[in-house]
Amino acid sequence: MEIGSGMGEATAQIAAHFPATGFLVIEVHKPGIGALMNLCDKAGTTNIKIIEEDVHVIARDSLPDQSLDAIHLYFPDPWPKVRHHKRRIVQESFLELIHPKLKDGGYIHIATDWLAYAESMQRTFAACSLFTGGVIERPQWRPISKFEGQGIRKGHTVTDMKYFKN
C-alpha cells in the first residue's frame, strides 16, 4: 500500500518494476489521482488500485488486519512549523493504526527530504515497541519523484527508513 502518491510518477514506475505485486494507493489529491490514472493507462499498468480517501479512514474502516505486505510512505508533507507538527502523519497513533494491518514480517518504508522530520520519525519509532528498524540505503528501484527532485535541487538530504512489524 502506498500512502500519498502525489502526481504518481514514482508510483507508476515502482508498479512497473514489480509487475507481480498488487499496489493499493491511498491519496486525497484528485488531480494527482488523475495523473496516476493517465500514467497507468498509457503504460497498460494493471497492478494498481487507487482509493481517494484519507488513509486514516481507510485503515480504520476498510483494511482487514494482516492484509498488507508493506507500506510505502514517500515524502509525506513535512509540516515544518512547530505549531503544525501535530499534522505530521508519522506519530504514535498512526503506528498503532497501521501495525495490525501489516502481515507478520511486513514493514513500512519511508523516505523524506526533511531531516528534522526524519529525526522525529526515528524518535517516534524508537519510543514504540511495535516496530524495529532504522535508516537504510536508498533502494535502487525507488525512482526520484517530482517532489523529491525539488527537495534535492534545494540541497535537502534524503533519508530512507525501513521498520519491520514486531
Ligand SMILES: C[S@@+](CC[C@H](N)C(=O)[O-])C[C@H]1O[C@@H](n2cnc3c(N)ncnc32)[C@H](O)[C@@H]1O
Ligand atoms: C508531499 S506529497 C508527496 C507525494 C509523492 N509521494 C512524491 O514523492 O512525490 C504528499 C502526498 O500525500 C498525500 N496525503 C497527505 N495526507 C494524506 C492522507 N492522510 N491520506 C492520503 N494521502 C495523503 C497528499 O495529498 C500528497 O499528494
